[in-house]
Amino acid sequence: MSARLRIGIIGAGMAGLYAAYRLKESGYEVVVFEKNSDVGGTWLQNDYPGLHVDVITRSYEFAEMRSSTWSKRYAPGVEIGAYLKSFARRKGLYPLIRFGSEVAEASWHDGVWQIVTTDGETHVFDVAMVATGFLRVPKMPRIEGMDDFRGTAFHSSRWDHSLSFTGKRVGVIGTGSSGIQIVSELGKRGHDVVHFIRTPQWIQIKENPSISWLEKLLLRIPALAKYWDTRMARLRVKTDGPETWRLEPGPDRDAANQRFLDVLEQEIPDPALRRKLTPAEPLGCKRIPKSPDYYRVLQRPNVQPVFGPLGHIEHDGVVDGTGVKHTLDVIVFATGFDTHAYMRPMRITGANGVTLDELWQGAVFSYRGVGLPQMPNLFLLNGPFAPINSLAIPLCLRDEVGYLLRLLAVIERDRTPIAPTRAATDRFVDTIREKLPQTTYSLCDNWYTDASGTQVIWPFTRAEHGRQYDELNLDDFETFGLPVEALS
């Protein structure tokens, strides 16, 4: 080990940038590998029309760089991307990042991590930090005939900006956040849109007002900004209910159900359409898309909802499950991501030659969202069981990185690589599994569900996420001694 730990971070999205900043501030030697040509991850790769953040934007920024310039309460994605670039610039992170550098392989060898990039370079670190995201690898469905389509077809995260939509008929497949946002935006712009809705979702209708110049001015004054943030937090509890409704059955959950049913009633006067748009699945079991106007847009004459499973695709359109053909020029697959890919296809090999694929055979897991047994000095950010549905990502990262900094201090002090034990990891996963059945997440098949049927999600409160890191719990870790040669 070098005097100060050398740390290799993989990924320069929100997680990698935040970790790089905190580690650099603590004096560690940091190198970030990023396969893209700039920072931002999600917010660089996704730029479809209508993309906006679904939490109040002031809670989607780092405490270390507050912003008073957001244009809307839920800012457009392009502003988040610009904010992350500005964070990297202002915190001096760009010189630490190797762009266009995709990590193919990381292996633990003689007490260090060897990180190998696709261009064949090898770099050596005492610690590896994996910040490769969880909504990154596009998931494309297999639909009969899809290769025969002669129009333009692409995944929502690979938007074709060379395309003009004027005079074109666009089919959007998928009812997650991306699908809802794309249909709303294209529909509002007056394009001819068909929304294929296999499973109607609960959708939270939330106004998205512009932030006035006066508010922007107030947000520059810390005391007034604090007042604004508190007001927004109160408003959120009023509109969303307390966080516990997702975590356990009870009156709060019943109230949430009623709120959503009321919204459907208000927004969709036609009872037949309302019936079709009323989900059969329990509220909150899937991540709830938020939109100010999706239901209103869906009732415009230029937007056509088509319900039920798809039949097949032909060279000029989609045939629905009832045999009706919808002629299309463009198909957008808003079909989500392989949410359990995490850092894969990168290959990771830990102590005694154990590989990540062997560890995760059947199901992904982690120790407290950040560690893996037999992977000494390897840490994850936004890993399995992180609170990616309930806690704003910057707060989650603050909890995780704060804990990891304390662990790194121990590693550096004792000059000994560590990893959580299998037993401690199993105990952590068991606690999660025990709680999950009470939560709404367990009530349907969703993108948190892994191959073993477990929802890979934090099922406790936001406060409990921070509290789990109060203690370092070093008893949960085992050390990995260096080979004698390395000590000499």
Ligand SMILES: Cc1cc2nc3c(=O)[nH]c(=O)nc-3n(C[C@H](O)[C@H](O)[C@H](O)COP(=O)(O)OP(=O)(O)OC[C@H]3O[C@@H](n4cnc5c(N)ncnc54)[C@H](O)[C@@H]3O)c2cc1C
């Ligand atoms: C369309 C969309 C909308 C979203 N909206 C919201 C929202 O409104 N609210 C919310 O809380 N969350 C939202 N999310 C989730 C979002 O992904 C997280 O909030 C957050 O941005 C994740 O940051 P990250 O750094 O963990 O991952 P990412 O942003 O995915 O960054 C991972 C980075 O790692 C790099 N990388 C991966 N593998 C390698 C490799 N082998 N070598 C080198 N580099 C590599 C990638 O290129 C990427 O830059 C959304 C996600 C998507 C896809």
